[in-house]
Amino acid sequence: MTNNRPEMKHAPTTRLVTQAWTAWVILFYSLMLCAPCGFCGEPRAASEYQIKAVRLMNFAKYVDWPSQTFPETNSPIVVGVIGENKFGDDLKDATVGRCYGGRKIEVREVGDEKDWDKCQILFVSASEEKRQSELLKSLKARPILTVGESDTFTRDGGVISFTKKDGKVRFEIDLNSAREAGLGISSKLLSLADTVRGKP
Numbered sequence: 001m002t003n004n005r006p007e008m009k010h011a012p013t014t015r016l017v018t019q020a021w022t023a024w025v026i027l028f029y030s031l032m033l034c035a036p037c038g039f040c041g042e043p044r045a046a047s048e049y050q051i052k053a054v055r056l057m058n059f060a061k062y063v064d065w066p067s068q069t070f071p072e073t074n075s076p077i078v079v080g081v082i083g084e085n086k087f088g089d090d091l092k093d094a095t096v097g098r099c100y101g102g103r104k105i106e107v108r109e110v111g112d113e114k115d116w117d118k119c120q121i122l123f124v125s126a127s128e129e130k131r132q133s134e135l136l137k138s139l140k141a142r143p144i145l146t147v148g149e150s151d152t153f154t155r156d157g158g159v160i161s162f163t164k165k166d167g168k169v170r171f172e173i174d175l176n177s178a179r180e181a182g183l184g185i186s187s188k189l190l191s192l193a194d195t196v197r198g199k200p
Contacts, residue, residue, distance in 0.1 A: 051169045052162055053090035056123060056147060059160065061100050064184035065120055069143045070103070077103050078118055080110030082135065083125030113138060124148040124158065132156050143182045154197060159183065163194060170194045 060077050077100065079091065095105045108119070116122060122144050128135060129150045136157035139146055146158045153161035154174040159181065163170045176198035178185050190196050 047090075048169060049087050050090045050094075052149070053087050053094040055162075055169070055171065056091070056121065057094045057098055057105055059145065059147065059189065060098075060105060060121060062186040062189035063145055064186075065145075066143050066182045069120060074102060076106040077120045079105060079107050079121040079123070080115065080119040081123045081125060082110055082116075082128055084127035085125065116144065117142065119144060121145045121147065124150075124153070126150050132158075139181075140177075141180050141182075145181070145183060146177070160193075165194060172197070174198055 056079065060079075079095075081087065081091070091107045095107060098105050108115075110116065110119065110122070116139065120143070122139070124132060124135065124146060126149050129152075132148070132150060132153065133156045136146065136153075140157055145160065147160045147162070148154075148158045149162045151163075154172055154177065157174075157177050159174055159177045161172050161174075163172055171193055172195035173185060173190060173193045174197040175185065175190075179198070
């Protein structure tokens with residue numbers, strides 16, 4: 001009897017090829033979805049203000065405030081921003097899981113001068129550069145860690161100033177301003193600074 005269906009001899013092979021091709025396509029797209037940006041470019045680098053936010057929170061680890069600065073033994077270390085806030089949510093995100101000396105870190109909105117004394121760390125935005133000198137004179141001798149980002153911040157009386165070097169965020173410290181504020185700066189933080197003014 002003549003076999004009128006020769007194509008049936010190749011049907012199993014065709015199905016195997018189709019199944020293998022389908023499996024390969026699924027694997028390929030799974031790898032594209034799961035790979036850490038292997039097919040879509042490098043992971044996005046942290047922004048300037050994300051880096052500044054993390055470092056600002058880390059400063060708290062290396063600074064000692066006078067004991068009377070905090071109303072309670074478990075009072076938080078309060079961080080405020082004077083001027084334009086370019087951090088967005090980065091500051092609050094950087095506080096997650098941080099606790100130094102039994103104190104949590106808390107970010108608050110800072111209005112006028114009456115709110116400054118409620119903070120242990122004050123970041124002075126570059127938007128305040130024109131009144132920066134006057135502002136820092138008002139903060140002089142208060143137990144507040146002042147941190148800024150203008151070129152003249154430490155020369156005007158600020159304690160720590162962010163700088164940029166080779167495209168990287170760095171910082172400098174003025175020990176005279178820290179002493180006037182009654183703040184102790186650890187040797188570890190001093191060793192990480194690009195410049196330290198007022199060394200003995």
